[in-house]
Amino acid sequence: DIVMTQSPDSLAVSLGERATINCKSSQSVFCGSDNRNCFAWYQQKPGQPPKLLIYWASTRGSGVPDRFSGSGSGTDFTLTISSLQAEDVAVYYCHQYHSDPLTFGQGTKLEIK
């Protein structure tokens, strides 16, 4: 199984400041097709299902604000929120869809400082 490890487990950032969450996979999730990584980020607010933020490691999902960006390749990935807004308070999960079993990170709880 590909193990996904996020850091940190929790994060407190001031409004308007940058937030950075990291994820490391135990094996490369490079798909090999069109130079893509089979890697995604999800945002989950309390009582809601996960929302797809980023896929192919760096492509924003439908309607996702451009303050959210994804980067990285192979085994190391980063989610950056350039200017934290109050509505960004949530738990963020990384996810590999390179191979079965599909796996998720343990989650990073993002709060306002």
Add this chain to the structure above:
Amino acid sequence: QITLKESGPTLVKPTQTLTLTCTFSGFSVSTNGVGVGWIRQPPGKALEWLGIIYWDGAQRYSPSLKSRLTITKDSSKNQVVLTMTNMDPVDTATYYCAHRPLYNSVWNSFDYWGQGTLVTVSS
């Protein structure tokens, strides 16, 4: 517009079999390049992938749960059904179904999710 909704019992007893139905709209599970998966989340914990069924009927399961899971589809009803046997209190979780699309011959991530249904296992 793609929507999915999970339905089934909210409470099951230990050793019983859980059956959940995912009813969806906006796509067909018999269309080339479509998958419907199941993911669960124990209260306060992380997401766990359970399994998936693809447009051609192929199924994939989490190895740790494979012996207990069955996923089937009914294209005429736009439904996918998850069956999990021998339920235990540790299986208490919110169960989600989600849509997985194929993109340029590569399976993408789950893009649309149902709201989830909380299943409690208790005697």
